[in-house]
Amino acid sequence: MTATTLVEPLASVGAASRPSHATIVRRQTLGTAIRSEWVKLRTLRSTWIGLGSTLLILVGFGAIAAAVSTGSVATPDGGGGGGGGGPFGGSDPVSTVLMGANFAVLLIGILGALAGAREYGSRMITATVAAVPRRWQVVIAKATVFTGVALAASVIGILGAFTVGMSVLSGADAATVALTDDGVLRQVLGMAGYITAVGLIGMGLGILLRSVAGSIGAVVAAFMVLPPLAAALLPDSWDPILQYLPSSAASAFTTVLPAGTEVLGAGAGAVVLAAWVLAALGAAVVSITHQDV
Amino acid sequence: MIELRDLTKRYGDTVAVDAISASIRPGVVTGFLGPNGAGKSTTMRAIVGLDRPTSGVALVNGRPYVTAPAPLAEVGALLDAKSVDKGRTARNHLLALGATVGIGPRRVDEVLGTVGLSDVAGKAAGTFSLGMGQRLGIAAALLADPGVLILDEPVNGLDLDGIQWIRALLAELAAEGRTVLLSSHLMSEMELVAEHLLVIGQGRILADTSIDAFIAMSSPGVVVVTSPDAGALASLLTGHDVTLTAPQAGRLEVRGMTADVIGDLAAQHGVRLHGLVAITTSLETAYLELTRESVVYTGTVQHHAHSPATDPSRSAA
Numbered sequence: 001m002t003a004t005t006l007v008e009p010l011a012s013v014g015a016a017s018r019p020s021h022a023t024i025v026r027r028q029t030l031g032t033a034i035r036s037e038w039v040k041l042r043t044l045r046s047t048w049i050g051l052g053s054t055l056l057i058l059v060g061f062g063a064i065a066a067a068v069s070t071g072s073v074a075t076p077d078g079g080g081g082g083g084g085g086g087p088f089g090g091s092d093p094v095s096t097v098l099m100g101a102n103f104a105v106l107l108i109g110i111l112g113a114l115a116g117a118r119e120y121g122s123r124m125i126t127a128t129v130a131a132v133p134r135r136w137q138v139v140i141a142k143a144t145v146f147t148g149v150a151l152a153a154s155v156i157g158i159l160g161a162f163t164v165g166m167s168v169l170s171g172a173d174a175a176t177v178a179l180t181d182d183g184v185l186r187q188v189l190g191m192a193g194y195i196t197a198v199g200l201i202g203m204g205l206g207i208l209l210r211s212v213a214g215s216i217g218a219v220v221a222a223f224m225v226l227p228p229l230a231a232a233l234l235p236d237s238w239d240p241i242l243q244y245l246p247s248s249a250a251s252a253f254t255t256v257l258p259a260g261t262e263v264l265g266a267g268a269g270a271v272v273l274a275a276w277v278l279a280a281l282g283a284a285v286v287s288i289t290h291q292d293v
Numbered sequence: 294m295i296e297l298r299d300l301t302k303r304y305g306d307t308v309a310v311d312a313i314s315a316s317i318r319p320g321v322v323t324g325f326l327g328p329n330g331a332g333k334s335t336t337m338r339a340i341v342g343l344d345r346p347t348s349g350v351a352l353v354n355g356r357p358y359v360t361a362p363a364p365l366a367e368v369g370a371l372l373d374a375k376s377v378d379k380g381r382t383a384r385n386h387l388l389a390l391g392a393t394v395g396i397g398p399r400r401v402d403e404v405l406g407t408v409g410l411s412d413v414a415g416k417a418a419g420t421f422s423l424g425m426g427q428r429l430g431i432a433a434a435l436l437a438d439p440g441v442l443i444l445d446e447p448v449n450g451l452d453l454d455g456i457q458w459i460r461a462l463l464a465e466l467a468a469e470g471r472t473v474l475l476s477s478h479l480m481s482e483m484e485l486v487a488e489h490l491l492v493i494g495q496g497r498i499l500a501d502t503s504i505d506a507f508i509a510m511s512s513p514g515v516v517v518v519t520s521p522d523a524g525a526l527a528s529l530l531t532g533h534d535v536t537l538t539a540p541q542a543g544r545l546e547v548r549g550m551t552a553d554v555i556g557d558l559a560a561q562h563g564v565r566l567h568g569l570v571a572i573t574t575s576l577e578t579a580y581l582e583l584t585r586e587s588v589v590y591t592g593t594v595q596h597h598a599h600s601p602a603t604d605p606s607r608s609a610a
Contacts, residue, residue, distance in 0.1 A: 023400055023437060025363045025394040025438075026363065026395035028361075028363050028393050032393045035393075037389075040389045043388075046380065122378045124377055124378045126372060127376045127390060129342070130341050130342070130343065130364065130368075130372075131365050131394075133342045133364050292343060292344045
């Protein structure tokens, strides 16, 4: 037998079927599906690039926004100062240092859409559902693993942004808050929860639409385009409805700006956001179990 | 063991698989043969639950695949060699699939060695050639040591070494008592590797038989006899259940009797034979004859359906 140029000479026939030891398998469960999805997520470079960018954006923008708001860095339109709005600078110290969160939301949303849809582009999904034929487990496993990494990245990034941003503010003798101050920890962790939730909604859309480009577009539209557009175009009488948009619901317990003037309470906001996540993932489960792949 | 019971799959108005029933037995390689669009891939996809049958069932070892406790150990399937994430290495691809049934690095490295991909195990699957992709797909199918193997066109893109290797591998897997279902458009390939044949055309089973029986059934062999006493031989043979044609003087074509029997008969009656040639039908010929019949059958149906009075497209054209 001659060796081919690209691969080594083939092993003797039957090495696969006559292993020196019996191949021991275990029952396929939700646990093994989660393990499989974890291997998949951590072995893609795009995962680490996405998570690294999220950290960088959260901390970097937090530091820049803090510096701009104290006037130590001039902006082209005539200097920051006073924490008075503008593209860099929030209305209060927490929103200032969490300036990067808006971009992190978009990044994690895109990462979620990718995690949901990319297997349809590569057709890997056929191998996945053949290995895990009880397909609802695929969705739950992907969501579980994604929640783990997205939540970890956003908590670390937000706490980093908070620490760095507040030290910049205090260095410029501007007003600062501590994590232990009333409501601050809730806002900080709430933002991490919101970022993760957007990622999960993106994942649900990815599985539902089966297209990377389509689901990324849907995420951008749902979180970046629709809320300001609805707020601008719809009359105020729509505000009670707009407060149920995912981004508006999140504004109840984060520094996200609501689409309308009315805002739910913190608890109600969290429940509404969780309902959006469940709806997206539920639709994904229905779609993946009822359609051929 | 794979059992198909009235398996039907429709896509809209198109019937891809039309109420097929068959048992694919362990211990032999079963070839799944049919023209493009005959329903081979759809049937294979239905067996592992990728496509949901419109009606009917596909059972693997007596139960639907989706209820198998350890699916990858039940059926190893190579349905689409390109169903890998291009950014992941071959080894990580197998580790991810293996994790669903608790298979770890040792077994992954073992199958990578079996299919000859150890040297490129750390390379992204997207950089693989078609042949290497097929090997990776075969590695995934063998990963959990399944009792049933389903391979859709596995020799596609393989070099000669690879084709010989997989032929021997499939024969050995079947000899170990596994169920091996293999589709191919290469009739010659089937003849070399398959013992049993499932021929499908337009979503229906056209033949479910051993290769030998299939060849005999589709086209009984012709024996060409050359003899200066052709007339005498013809009158000897007419008493038997044979079909005779005489294409030219001194030559007979005999259908329905083997060369040995004709030779013995001629010797008993002192008939001189100058030539006695048995022309056996190849699988390819037999297969083409069978599918040609199905095409002819379709033509007849269309003839009825497309009568000028009822066919609007005809008047439009």
